[in-house]
Amino acid sequence: MRCDVCESPMDRWDLPPSPWCREIWTCTWCHAVTQVGAGDYEVLRFPYERWNLRWEAAWSDMLADASRHAYGLRNATLCGIEKSDMEGSQFGMWGGRDDDCPDCTAAAQAIDARWPEDRRAGGFRVCVPAASRPAETGSVRPADELGRADVLLPDLPVGPAGRLLPEPAPAHPETGFRTIGDGPDAVRLPAFWAGGGLGQYRPFDQRERHFAWFQAYPLESVPALDDASFTGDFAWFGDIGEPLDHRTAVTDPIAAKLAEDGLTLPADFVALITRAHLHRCLDRAGDCSWTDVAGPVPSPAHPDDRMVLFFRDQQSCLVWYLYLHRDGHYAVVCSGRDYTTEWGLRYRQDGEIAEPVDELYWCAPGVESFAYRFLIEGTLIQAIRDRRPATELTPEALTYLAHYVPAAPHT
Numbered sequence: 001m002r003c004d005v006c007e008s009p010m011d012r013w014d015l016p017p018s019p020w021c022r023e024i025w026t027c028t029w030c031h032a033v034t035q036v037g038a039g040d041y042e043v044l045r046f047p048y049e050r051w052n053l054r055w056e057a058a059w060s061d062m063l064a065d066a067s068r069h070a071y072g073l074r075n076a077t078l079c080g081i082e083k084s085d086m087e088g089s090q091f092g093m094w095g096g097r098d099d100d101c102p103d104c105t106a107a108a109q110a111i112d113a114r115w116p117e118d119r120r121a122g123g124f125r126v127c128v129p130a131a132s133r134p135a136e137t138g139s140v141r142p143a144d145e146l147g148r149a150d151v152l153l154p155d156l157p158v159g160p161a162g163r164l165l166p167e168p169a170p171a172h173p174e175t176g177f178r179t180i181g182d183g184p185d186a187v188r189l190p191a192f193w194a195g196g197g198l199g200q201y202r203p204f205d206q207r208e209r210h211f212a213w214f215q216a217y218p219l220e221s222v223p224a225l226d227d228a229s230f231t232g233d234f235a236w237f238g239d240i241g242e243p244l245d246h247r248t249a250v251t252d253p254i255a256a257k258l259a260e261d262g263l264t265l266p267a268d269f270v271a272l273i274t275r276a277h278l279h280r281c282l283d284r285a286g287d288c289s290w291t292d293v294a295g296p297v298p299s300p301a302h303p304d305d306r307m308v309l310f311f312r313d314q315q316s317c318l319v320w321y322l323y324l325h326r327d328g329h330y331a332v333v334c335s336g337r338d339y340t341t342e343w344g345l346r347y348r349q350d351g352e353i354a355e356p357v358d359e360l361y362w363c364a365p366g367v368e369s370f371a372y373r374f375l376i377e378g379t380l381i382q383a384i385r386d387r388r389p390a391t392e393l394t395p396e397a398l399t400y401l402a403h404y405v406p407a408a409p410h411t
């Protein structure tokens with residue numbers, strides 16, 4: 001492919017095709033970007049943007065001040081720093097900060113100068129709309145196509161499926177609350193599962209508390225997991241890989257800080273953050289949610305408890321923490337607050353001042369079971385969106401979905 005802006009050759013990104021985009025090409029000279037097979041467009045050409053508005057900030061666990069740099073291409077900044085995990089940040093664009101990397105600034109301005117003035121206008125780069133898809137012009141949708149209100153699921157596997165408990169969920173003494181820790185010192189928090197909508201089977205209807213695209217589903221209403229089966233080894237995941245040096249460099253200082261207070265990081269947390277195949281598995285499953293480890297910070301519920309932030313949604317509307325009780329118990333909690341950066345007073349919807357602890361919610365007994373549910377739901381959300389046949393689901397995902405889809409009467 002040749003560039004429509006400067007006529008130089010374009011380079012194709014080494015990415016597998018997805019339902020959202022078949023191919024991405026970048027010009028080797030002016031860096032104009034063209035996508036093929038992208039949603040409503042057969043060819044989508046991004047228009048000119050000014051040099052200080054056009055680049056994503058770089059993001060890498062292996063470079064402390066990554067966001068000073070502009071992300072270029074192929075795991076490298078515009079100024080040429082390469083790290084194996086480097087990507088463009090979902091948290092923001094690059095440019096306009098006092099500490100912007102001067103070499104990135106020079107590179108961005110040099111690339112900008114390669115765009116001829118008369119090719120910078122909004123309409124210059126032409127997009128080609130996609131032809132309407134045959135599925136939307138009257139063809140019959142298969143009975144087991146996910147997304148149909150009357151989807152017909154295949155027979156469920158016989159016996160237990162993965163780590164799902166047979167229905168119904170065992171009763172819990174306290175509906176809507178869970179505690180962390182033992183006895184009178186236990187911390188009691190409102191509890192729910194914060195998840196995305198599963199199509200129309202578990203709608204995102206904003207009837208419950210919600211944070212961006214995550215809604216608070218009562219724990220009693222979500223499929224029950226065999227919590228005792230999660231021992232921290234991620235055996236259900238398969239090969240979790242070796243610890244990565246650049247990830248233990250993230251967890252080691254946190255473990256050292258916690259040790260000063262007599263606390264330790266649980267094995268499932270360390271595995272999720274450091275093992276090569278688990279690392280960022282949640283990022284790949286969720287809609288742009290990101291692994292981002294920070295802490296420890298004191299808990300708003302008790303100054304001797306600690307929290308370690310490990311996951312956040314794209315806009316940080318919801319943030320997940322490992323909660324470490326001073327007596328050694330732990331759980332996964334979530335909040336609309338980033339306690340690693342802000343402690344200021346906020347107002348609740350009823351106008352009263354919200355104490356920081358008012359916005360802390362229990363959501364899973366451990367990191368491994370949190371990851372298990374998050375990954376199954378991520379698989380289902382994508383499969384429903386892509387209208388996959390239900391027969392393609394794993395036995396666990398199928399059984400999980402069947403919890404929300406009433407069985408069709410047998411004929």
Ligand SMILES: [Zn+2]
Nearest residue numbers: 003006027030
């Ligand atoms: Zn070009």
Ligand SMILES: [Zn+2]
Nearest residue numbers: 069079101104
């Ligand atoms: Zn730079």
